[in-house]
Amino acid sequence: MTQSLSSFSFKTIGVIKSPFQQKFGIPRQPGLTPEIKSSIVLEAEYSSDEIVDQLSLSSHIWILFVFSECYAKNWSPKVRPPRLGGNKKIGVFASRSPFRPNPIGMSAVKLIGTRKQRGSLIIDVLAADILDGTPVIDIKPYIPYCDKLPDASSQLAASISMLSQPIFFSSQALQVCEQLLCSGAENLRLEIEQVLRCDPRPAYQKDGQRIYGLSLYHWNIRWQIDTHRIDVLSIDPS
Amino acid sequence: MTQSLSSFSFKTIGVIKSPFQQKFGIPRQPGLTPEIKSSIVLEAEYSSDEIVDQLSLSSHIWILFVFSECYAKNWSPKVRPPRLGGNKKIGVFASRSPFRPNPIGMSAVKLIGTRKQRGSLIIDVLAADILDGTPVIDIKPYIPYCDKLPDASSQLAASISMLSQPIFFSSQALQVCEQLLCSGAENLRLEIEQVLRCDPRPAYQKDGQRIYGLSLYHWNIRWQIDTHRIDVLSIDPS
Incomplete structure (x- = not known):
């Protein structure tokens, strides 16, 4: 021993x-x-x-x-x-x-x-x-x-609820994503969508007016969310 | 960062x-x-x-x-x-x-x-x-x-094959197990069976004549295995 x-x-x-x-x-x-x-x-x-x-x-x-x-x-x-x-x-x-x-x-x-x-x-x-x-x-x-435990269960977090409202990109944001896509870099649009669908907001913060910042790669992404839609406002280099 | x-x-x-x-x-x-x-x-x-x-x-x-x-x-x-x-x-x-x-x-x-x-x-x-x-x-x-990843797969070890041959206990071994059970201690017989069914032998060693030793708690267990049966020969304090 x-x-x-x-x-x-x-x-x-x-x-x-x-x-x-x-x-x-x-x-x-x-x-x-x-x-x-x-x-x-x-x-x-x-x-x-x-x-x-x-x-x-x-x-x-x-x-x-x-x-x-x-x-x-x-x-x-x-x-x-x-x-x-x-x-x-x-x-x-x-x-x-x-x-x-x-x-x-x-x-x-x-x-x-x-x-x-x-x-x-x-x-x-x-x-x-x-x-x-x-x-x-x-x-x-x-x-x-x-x-992979077949009989495992948890009341801690039984399942994940992803956000389902539509996501809109501003033309400026779309333009950045398209440039990256055509230059063979990452599909930033899809990645932003997947990250936002996970609802990165703190649980106690559900203010529809607030503009959030998020960084992915070397990009600063500004976005807004309410119960009906998610808007990606801008994408700028950080 | x-x-x-x-x-x-x-x-x-x-x-x-x-x-x-x-x-x-x-x-x-x-x-x-x-x-x-x-x-x-x-x-x-x-x-x-x-x-x-x-x-x-x-x-x-x-x-x-x-x-x-x-x-x-x-x-x-x-x-x-x-x-x-x-x-x-x-x-x-x-x-x-x-x-x-x-x-x-x-x-x-x-x-x-x-x-x-x-x-x-x-x-x-x-x-x-x-x-x-x-x-x-x-x-x-x-x-x-x-x-629990539903789409995970592995060729490394697709499944576990447990040994299925019958397990026999000598009277000496059974007596030790019964004494433990009646004194409210562990169900040693069941535990020994489960451990042996996992086949603890090294993969390269499949000699039916060999007597193996195994320790569980403070017990030394001697056992033997061939293709038809597993025998628990003795259980002694270590």
Whole structure:
């Protein structure tokens, strides 16, 4: 039997590259923005092709990462999950809050593939909910027979309700999206739609007059929302 | 954006109490031994009732733990998963091997409940696959809508084949089990059956003559297996 250590040190094995430049706007769970592509750029020490050999045996992978903005910060025994309306408190271990004794996050994401770029090994994934620059500490295959629990249930967040009102883009916003699309860059229009459908607003803030800012890649996006529609007002470089 | 750190230190928040006193015999995935009960004994710092408030909103929880026997040991870019017969190599990130750059394990287990014992907060779970004494670094609710991926597939281990031959107990073995049962202790007979049905033998070792030893709680169990039957020969205190 192992004598228990009181603390452990783990190395960063890679860093997330994602369009999410700030916490606001990140979907609160993975899988909700299927068009959003992110990458894990592995550190030199872990960039051998061998280390990811047969990774594609699995359609999805787990990313274990550090909520680095919460690292070495205070945590509380109770938190207010946004999905419970932001006013109900529950124990931190009953939640997925990033403010926790050890701020480790885990997300199951769809695997696109691996590639080499300037000596670095890169793992491309879809639908991650992870901030750009986040340190990754482990990658594991998603194994359905042990991770997909048929009898699991949760009253914490039984299902996700996505916003369904129509989304309108201003001509200025559309023009930016079209330019990017034609130059072979990301389909920003679709990505903005998917992020907004997740309703990034804080649960307690439902003011239809307010203009919100959101950053994706190096773009500042200004938008407004009421019960009937969502308007993307402008897209400007940040 | 956060500047990326090259390493992180995490504290042990609790320790696993399980019947598995050695690696041999531990089911290779959680969920396979539904009768086996384990507990997370939280450290004093994390033993407030608040920290697990509403944990029972979720039927299952994730345990993040450290493969402490592999900590600060060497790892290889390629490993031989037992489920692939123990002779096929794949990349370590394509595997759930405990020998990995950061030896973190994650298991989804069924939550029984929480209780207090001599000032410690204890979380009881079923069907864990974790060695006694293992340090725990995080506990999270299993949230079906983001953890249960309907379209996930894996050729790594499509399903688990449990052994189906009949299991026979010697009278000495049965007597020990009956004494335990009547004294209100664990149902050792059922637990032994579930562990043996997972076939703890190394994949390359299928010698019908061999007598295996297995420890559960403080019992040494000697058993034998061939294609027609499994025999539990003796159960002795270790």
